[in-house]
Amino acid sequence: MGEKVQQTIFCEKCDKEIKIQKNYLGKKDAIEKTRAKHEKKEHALITGVKFKIYPKKEELSKLNDYFNDYAKAITFAARVIDELKSPFKFCGLSISWVEDLIEKYPDKEDVKKIVIKYGYSPKQLEYALEMISNKKKEKYSYIQDKCNFCDLETEIFYLKSDGGVKICKQCYLKKFSEQGLLEKIYAAKGRRVNPSFNLFNVTKNLSRTHNNYIIKEAIQLLDALKKQRRERIVRLAKDRRRLRQFEEMLDEEKRYELPMKDRQREKRFIHINQKEKASELRGYTHRAIIGKIKILTRNIQREQKSLNKKSPINFKGSRIRLPPSVKFNKEKSEVSVTISDKISKKFEFSGLGVANKHGKRFFEEKLKQIEESKPKYSYLIRKLKPKFIALTKKRLKELVNEKDDIYDYYLQYTLEVLPEFKGRDYKGVLGIDRGINTLACLVFLEKDKKIPTSVKFFSGKGLLEFKNSRRKQLYFLKGKHNKKKKQKKIRLIEPRIDQILHRVSEQIVSLAKEKNAAIFLEDLQQPKKSRFRQKRRVKYKLSQFNFKTLSDYIEYKAKREGILVDYVPPEFTSQNCSRCAMNGDIHADTQRPYKKPNSKKPFTSLFKCNKCQVELNSDYNAAFNIAQKGLKVLNSSQS
Numbered sequence: 001m002g003e004k005v006q007q008t009i010f011c012e013k014c015d016k017e018i019k020i021q022k023n024y025l026g027k028k029d030a031i032e033k034t035r036a037k038h039e040k041k042e043h044a045l046i047t048g049v050k051f052k053i054y055p056k057k058e059e060l061s062k063l064n065d066y067f068n069d070y071a072k073a074i075t076f077a078a079r080v081i082d083e084l085k086s087p088f089k090f091c092g093l094s095i096s097w098v099e100d101l102i103e104k105y106p107d108k109e110d111v112k113k114i115v116i117k118y119g120y121s122p123k124q125l126e127y128a129l130e131m132i133s134n135k136k137k138e139k140y141s142y143i144q145d146k147c148n149f150c151d152l153e154t155e156i157f158y159l160k161s162d163g164g165v166k167i168c169k170q171c172y173l174k175k176f177s178e179q180g181l182l183e184k185i186y187a188a189k190g191r192r193v194n195p196s197f198n199l200f201n202v203t204k205n206l207s208r209t210h211n212n213y214i215i216k217e218a219i220q221l222l223d224a225l226k227k228q229r230r231e232r233i234v235r236l237a238k239d240r241r242r243l244r245q246f247e248e249m250l251d252e253e254k255r256y257e258l259p260m261k262d263r264q265r266e267k268r269f270i271h272i273n274q275k276e277k278a279s280e281l282r283g284y285t286h287r288a289i290i291g292k293i294k295i296l297t298r299n300i301q302r303e304q305k306s307l308n309k310k311s312p313i314n315f316k317g318s319r320i321r322l323p324p325s326v327k328f329n330k331e332k333s334e335v336s337v338t339i340s341d342k343i344s345k346k347f348e349f350s351g352l353g354v355a356n357k358h359g360k361r362f363f364e365e366k367l368k369q370i371e372e373s374k375p376k377y378s379y380l381i382r383k384l385k386p387k388f389i390a391l392t393k394k395r396l397k398e399l400v401n402e403k404d405d406i407y408d409y410y411l412q413y414t415l416e417v418l419p420e421f422k423g424r425d426y427k428g429v430l431g432i433d434r435g436i437n438t439l440a441c442l443v444f445l446e447k448d449k450k451i452p453t454s455v456k457f458f459s460g461k462g463l464l465e466f467k468n469s470r471r472k473q474l475y476f477l478k479g480k481h482n483k484k485k486k487q488k489k490i491r492l493i494e495p496r497i498d499q500i501l502h503r504v505s506e507q508i509v510s511l512a513k514e515k516n517a518a519i520f521l522e523d524l525q526q527p528k529k530s531r532f533r534q535k536r537r538v539k540y541k542l543s544q545f546n547f548k549t550l551s552d553y554i555e556y557k558a559k560r561e562g563i564l565v566d567y568v569p570p571e572f573t574s575q576n577c578s579r580c581a582m583n584g585d586i587h588a589d590t591q592r593p594y595k596k597p598n599s600k601k602p603f604t605s606l607f608k609c610n611k612c613q614v615e616l617n618s619d620y621n622a623a624f625n626i627a628q629k630g631l632k633v634l635n636s637s638q639s
Contacts, residue, residue: 007020009035015637040418043419047369047417049412049413050381051412052350052409053335053337054347063339064382066340067317067382070214071315071317072203073199077181077214077217078221080185080197082222085176088167089161091157091158092140093140095131095132095138121143123144124142127141142157143155147166148165149168149175154168155168156168157169181215185199199211205342209338210321210340216321236300239300239303242292243300249269258270269285269289270283318381318383319382320339320380322379325338328349335411339380347411349411369415369417378411378412378413379414380412381410381411383407384407419559419560421562426447426564426634429444429519430519431628431629432519432521433573433622439500439504439550440458441455441456441458442456442457442511443455443627444511452627454515504550509561509563517563518563520626520629523569573625575590576588576625577614578625580609581625589609590607605618605619
């Protein structure tokens with residue numbers, strides 16, 4: 001009897017078993033390879049380092065021409081690759097789809113008719129049924145036929161749309177690999193190419209290195225367009241399902257009426273299939289259902305019309321990929337970049353020459369990071385200067401001819417960093433509630449204590465002030481001539497808002513690091529809907545706040561420090577009493593907003609429990625509830 005082959009490895013960082021790939025099983029380095037691959041996919045952090053560079057005035061026109069030639073070459077290569085690959089279609093029959101059909105249609109003849117209708121052969125269906133009966137772990141079944149390129153009897157992976165040309169997996173990979181495509185568009189000594197595919201008919205000014213990069217860039221561009229299209233198709237399918245659900249809700253038999261609540265004027269309904277979750281859902285009025293049907297119908301028609309058209313393949317000349325041989329001269333604040341023989345290699349960069357001590361330290365850390373991680377490549381980025389953003393394309397072309405200093409240039413590195421894992425032995429949790437007036441409320445709850453030992457509030461008034469000022473500026477442009485042009489000239493507020501969110505997230509993560517705490521937030525993509533009617537002013541505030549951005553920044557910065565970030569369900573975090581929950585009595589018999597006896601109006605920032613009569617800040621109450629939920633999750637994972 002041979003020794004048992006290890007099938008899984010345990011990852012301490014994500015606290016779960018990881019399967020070892022089939023092709024690694026039995027090999028000496030199987031565990032190391034699996035761990036390295038898993039850490040790169042799940043735990044590696046991708047960061048960007050960007051430096052502003054200052055080309056000489058006499059080099060600007062050459063540099064801009066090179067950017068334009070690079071963009072033309074990639075666009076041309078992408079269109080050629082699309083033309084070569086588009087006639088070939090993947091012909092594998094999905095096993096999971098066949099299994100679903102068998103469940104729906106017990107009669108095999110019905111399954112056969114559907115499979116043939118979609119262009120698959122009866123033999124493929126036979127192979128698929130054999131695989132299902134033998135419980136083989138295969139994703140697709142293929143046609144067994146002769147490949148037109150290697151003349152071998154094998155599995156056919158791709159068919160030409162007319163069905164005449166058949167190609168196996170190995171031949172397809174050879175034909176459409178980077179090297180195979182390069183041979184079709186890049187003429188060399190002893191190798192001729194089709195004149196309509198010849199890259200040199202577009203430009204001859206690119207270096208040999210960039211001619212090699214163009215195929216990679218073109219493939220990436222096509223993959224990005226395919227991914228975008230797939231996402232749109234998935235989104236369209238979801239919208240169609242939602243539309244069907246709302247249309248069914250117009251039928252009394254297919255809808256469930258929710259019980260009426262205090263201050264509720266109209267009846268609210270949900271789909272009959274959601275009856276079990278009735279307590280968690282707010283429901284829709286009859287008017288709202290009709291409105292949703294109208295909106296979804298319009299959106300589906302527009303999206304379908306857009307998807308019927310082919311996406312235009314066009315690469316914007318905003319970046320050039322650079323080889324790894326980029327060298328920094330710290331003393332002179334110079335960087336040596338090889339672009340082309342006609343363009344100077346040395347550029348000044350905003351680095352250690354800055355007067356600010358914080359800036360110097362920042363650049364020293366980034367340069368050290370680049371030296372240690374050794375990135376495979378970098379990018380030279382070209383961006384329009386802010387004062388030229390509002391100009392039309394025609395005017396921009398004229399300006400490029402008149403003067404070349406309308407762009408800013410940056411050198412960007414993409415680094416892959418593996419953060420240090422500090423274990424899961426946390427002292428407690430940091431519960432965070434995100435709000436409007438209070439941007440974030442933090443509650444630190446230790447493991448052995450019931451009452452929080454630390455509370456902190458971050459005000460969100462600054463964000464609303466920025467957004468309100470922007471709204472007023474746009475309001476004054478109503479009915480003005482060249483409104484869109486003038487809108488572009490208004491100073492962008494997004495960078496300023498990002499700066500505030502970055503500062504707040506940095507403080508939250510540093511506090512978690514100091515307290516040795518895991519971070520817990522609500523799993524909230526958008527603001528929670530109130531149980532009560534909201535004023536127009538409050539609704540406006542909610543619409544202006546981006547709840548997801550802050551959590552993304554916290555998650556990214558915490559991952560960099562090796563701190564755990566997890567999410568808890570948002571249900572009843574604002575309604576439950578945190579003081580009663582501390583003693584095990586979880587209930588929502590509370591008042592929010594709460595009106596004090598001597599006050600004229602209720603306060604949305606106040607919360608009162610009808611059982612224990614405690615009065616609390618509503619944001620603090622929600623953050624405390626999140627911390628208690630988070631502590632349960634943390635204790636269960638460590639037990």
